[in-house]
Amino acid sequence: xxxxxxxxxxxxxxxxxxxxxxxxxxxxxxxxxxxxxxxxxxxxxxxxxxxxxxxxxxxxxxxxxxxxxxxxxxxxxxxxxxxxxxxxxxxxxxxxxxxxxxxxxxxxxxxxxxxxxxxxxxxxxxxxxxxxxxxxxxxxxxxxxxxxxxxxxxxxxxxxxxxxxxxxxxxxxxxxxxxxxxxxxxxxxxxxxxxxxxxxxxxxxxxxxxxxxxxxxxxxxxxxxxxxxxxxxxxxxxxxxxxxxxxxxxxxxxxxxxxxxxxx
Amino acid sequence: xxxxxxxxxxxxxxxxxxxxxxxxxxxxxxxxxxxxxxxxxxxxxxxxxxxxxxxxxxxxxxxxxxxxxxxxxxxxxxxxxxxxxxxxxxxxxxxxxxxxxxxxxxxxxxxxxxxxxxxxxxxxxxxxxxxxxxxxxxxxxxxxxxxxxxxxxxxxxxxxxxxxxxxxxxxxxxxxxxxxxxxxxxxxxxxxxxxxxxxxxxxxxxxxxxxxxxxxxxxxxxxxxxxxxxxxxxxxxxxxxxxxxxxxxxxxxxxxxxxxxxxx
Numbered sequence: 001x002x003x004x005x006x007x008x009x010x011x012x013x014x015x016x017x018x019x020x021x022x023x024x025x026x027x028x029x030x031x032x033x034x035x036x037x038x039x040x041x042x043x044x045x046x047x048x049x050x051x052x053x054x055x056x057x058x059x060x061x062x063x064x065x066x067x068x069x070x071x072x073x074x075x076x077x078x079x080x081x082x083x084x085x086x087x088x089x090x091x092x093x094x095x096x097x098x099x100x101x102x103x104x105x106x107x108x109x110x111x112x113x114x115x116x117x118x119x120x121x122x123x124x125x126x127x128x129x130x131x132x133x134x135x136x137x138x139x140x141x142x143x144x145x146x147x148x149x150x151x152x153x154x155x156x157x158x159x160x161x162x163x164x165x166x167x168x169x170x171x172x173x174x175x176x177x178x179x180x181x182x183x184x185x186x187x188x189x190x191x192x193x194x195x196x197x198x199x200x201x202x203x204x205x206x207x208x209x210x211x212x213x214x215x216x217x218x219x220x221x222x223x224x225x226x227x228x229x230x231x232x233x234x235x236x237x238x239x240x241x242x243x244x245x246x247x248x249x250x251x252x253x254x255x256x257x258x259x260x261x262x263x264x
Numbered sequence: 265x266x267x268x269x270x271x272x273x274x275x276x277x278x279x280x281x282x283x284x285x286x287x288x289x290x291x292x293x294x295x296x297x298x299x300x301x302x303x304x305x306x307x308x309x310x311x312x313x314x315x316x317x318x319x320x321x322x323x324x325x326x327x328x329x330x331x332x333x334x335x336x337x338x339x340x341x342x343x344x345x346x347x348x349x350x351x352x353x354x355x356x357x358x359x360x361x362x363x364x365x366x367x368x369x370x371x372x373x374x375x376x377x378x379x380x381x382x383x384x385x386x387x388x389x390x391x392x393x394x395x396x397x398x399x400x401x402x403x404x405x406x407x408x409x410x411x412x413x414x415x416x417x418x419x420x421x422x423x424x425x426x427x428x429x430x431x432x433x434x435x436x437x438x439x440x441x442x443x444x445x446x447x448x449x450x451x452x453x454x455x456x457x458x459x460x461x462x463x464x465x466x467x468x469x470x471x472x473x474x475x476x477x478x479x480x481x482x483x484x485x486x487x488x489x490x491x492x493x494x495x496x497x498x499x500x501x502x503x504x505x506x507x508x509x510x511x512x513x514x515x516x517x518x519x520x521x522x523x524x525x526x527x528x
Contacts, residue, residue, distance in 0.1 A: 173514070173521045180490055212523045219511035222483045223490035226444055247483035250437070257437045259476045 001225045001252075003245055004073060004233045005031075005039035006201060008064070010047040019056055024063035031067050037236040038246060043073040043096060046081055054084035061085045073120070073233075079107035086115045095119040097161065098147075100126040100140065105147050113151035120159045120197055121148060123182075130163050132171075134178035137162050138189055141182070145190050155192040159231065164202040167216065176203065176220065183227040197231035198224055200241060218244040225252065265489045265516075267509055268337060268497045269295075269303035270465060272328070274311040283320055288327035295331050301500040302510060307337040307360060310345055318348035325349045337384070337497075343371035350379045359383040361425065362411075364390040364404065369411050377415035384423045384461055385412060387446075394427050396435075398442035401426050402453055405446070409454050419456040423495065428466040431480065440467065440484065447491040461495035462488055464505060482508040489516065 008030055010016055018026040031042055042064055049056045057076065064072060071092035074085040086093055095112055097120030098104040112119035121144040123137045124130060131137045141160060148158050162182045165175040179198075186194040203220055204213035218240045221232060225248035232245055243262070250261035272294055274280055282290040295306055306328055313320045321340065328336060335356035338349040350357055359376050361384030362368040376383035385408040387401045388394060395401045405424060412422050426446045429439040443462075450458040467484055468477035482504045485496060489512035496509055507526070514525035 167515075167521045170520070173516070174518060177490075177516055208523045212526050215507055215511045215526065216515065218482065219486045219489075219508050219515055222486035223512075223515075225483075226441075226487035226490055243479055244483050247479045248487075251431075251480065251483055251487075252437070252441055254438060256434070257431045259472045262476050262479065 001229055001245065001248055002040045002231045003038055003236070003242065004041040004043050004197070004231050005034035005037075005236045006043050006045065006199065006233045007034050007236055008042060008060075009045040010049075011045075018063075019059065022059060024059070024066065027060065027063040028067045031064050034236040035068055035070060038242055039070065039236045041071040041073060041094070041231070042068065043075050043233055044085070045075040046078075048077050049081045050078070053078045053081035057081040057084045058088060061088050061091070065090055077104075077108075079111060082108060082111055086111060086117065093117045094159065097122055097159075099124040099128065100143055100147065101128055102126060109147060109151060112157060113153055116153070116157070118157045118159055119148075120161050121145075122161045123163050130165060133175060134181050137179065137182045138185065141186060141189060155190065155194065159195045159197050160186060161197045161199070164198050164200070164220075166205040167203055168206040168208075180223055180227040183224065183229055187228075195230035196228070197233060198229055200232055200234040214238055214240045217241040221245050222248050225249075265493055265509065265512055266304045266495045267302055267500070267506065268305040268307050268461070268495050269298035269301075269500045270307050270309065270463065270497045271298050271500055272306060272324075273309040274313075275309075282327075283323065286323060288323070288330065291324065291327040292331045295328050298500040299332055299334060302506055303334065303500045305335040305337060305358070305495070306332065307339050307497055308349070309339040310342075312341050313345045314342070317342045317345035321345040321348045322352060325352050325355075329354055341368075341372075343375060346372060346375055350375060350381065357381045358423065361386055361423075363388040363392065364407055364411065365392055366390060373411060373415060376421060377417055380417070380421070382421045382423055383412075384425050385409075386425045387427050394429060397439060398445050401443065401446045402449065405450060405453060419454065419458065423459045423461050424450060425461045425463070428462050428464070428484075430469040431467055432470040432472075444487055444491040447488065447493055451492075459494035460492070461497060462493055464496055464498040478502055478504045481505040485509050486512050489513075 014026050044060050073094045073096040074082045075096040076082050098108045099122040123140045131140055162179045165172040167173050183196050200217050203217055221244050246262050278290050308324050337358045337360040338346045339360040340346050346359055362372045363386040387404045395404055426443045429436040431437050447460050464481050467481055485508050510526050
């Protein structure tokens with residue numbers, strides 16, 4: 001299970017200001033700290049970037065690339081921003097992402113084919129509604145895969161995000177238990193070793209005591225890991241969930257186990 | 265997933281002295297603290313009790329029963345000790361346990377039938393060797409179930425312990441990943457909703473830093489929970505694993521989720 005930092009977000013005022021001022025230092029600092037904390041990939045969550053999508057994304061990606069060689073997730077709803085990032089080259093890029101929403105199928109999904117890169121597919125309805133159970137998620141996975149196949153890319157370019165339901169939703173936790181089966185059953189359903197990603201912070205969206213949120217995330221991460229999750233998108237500064245994610249890796253490691261493995 | 269305290273052990277010098285002196289106070293104190301920490305059942309690990317098996321077990325059980333109404337696991341290799349405990353009545357008893365070892369099949373397993381109580385079956389070879397992978401564990405499960413059926417008891421009296429391998433063993437962690445499938449597949453294999461138990465402390469048997477042991481246990485517990493484990497036998501004074509086990513319960517709870525659920 002690869003740990004992907006979700007820390008680099010344009011909604012973070014420090015990052016927002018750094019982008020506006022074209023000052024790469026705070027971005028570099030954040031990425032260095034994420035990698036030190038155990039990040040194995042960096043999600044560049046740029047939001048829609050409406051004013052200058054290409055220039056902004058180029059600035060962000062270059063700032064990140066100046067301090068790391070980790071894979072980068074280009075996380076934007078703006079296809080021009082994603083394309084500008086992909087054009088830079090120099091990193092393993094993953095497009096984050098598309099869904100059944102028509103404008104994403106039309107404008108974002110084709111970029112994966114053109115640049116031959118991996119792309120994340122969200123199991124959401126065309127109007128971005130979250131499916132309400134395991135059956136709906138599997139049905140949407142079939143539709144998403146059908147759309148993906150039109151790119152002509154092999155299945156190993158696809159990463160499916162089953163979308164974790166917030167615990168504050170009615171039946172959110174029950175949906176999340178069902179999502180474990182979704183992750184486990186996708187390879188059988190689609191006929192190849194489908195990779196998956198999940199955004200851990202979704203689980204505890206909304207009000208609630210921080211320590212309990214971290215504990216619930218820490219309990220859910222090993223369930224996801226045991227179900228075969230490939231990527232965990234998470235806040236690298238949340239110590240308990242990160243330590244637990246590392247412990248999951250040590251438990252699943254086919255090499256000789258040592259307690260030092262927890263150092264990552 | 266029911267939390268079973270493994271704290272009451274005759275190898276604990278305080279408990280050993282209490283038994284020798286027929287002083288119930290330290291036993292009562294320990295059980296009260298376990299229940300406060302969230303124990304939902306108590307394992308009375310009396311060891312073989314060679315000198316006065318009946319008298320010793322009666323003393324232990326009565327000391328425990330004087331402060332709790334929780335289910336009690338009678339954990340001994342001595343059938344006379346187990347029988348003496350069962351004769352007392354007054355609690356839900358679970359025999360812990362039998363295996364394919366001939367003298368256990370002959371002397372311990374029949375007690376479950378005679379007293380109509382639940383019994384734990386360890387997936388071990390007749391010579392007590394631990395099976396080395398998932399296939400061996402499932403094969404032994406079939407043999408254990410065959411022996412169990414001769415008691416005439418229904419399947420809901422059987423609880424299977426797949427035996428967690430210590431991480432310090434060669435391939436121990438890989439065995440433990442396989443054990444998750446064993447737990448998941450037992451109901452299909454035996455044709456009824458087979459309940460399971462696992463001794464969490466087995467995972468980290470041997471030398472190693474305590475904090476890392478607790479972290480690995482905390483990572484493994486949700487994997488077991490997500491695989492359908494019914495009972496987790498654990499040290500109730502290990503805060504992180506216990507908090508994580510509670511969080512697993514909150515995640516799986518079909519009722520309305522609240523952060524207060526973590527209080528148990």
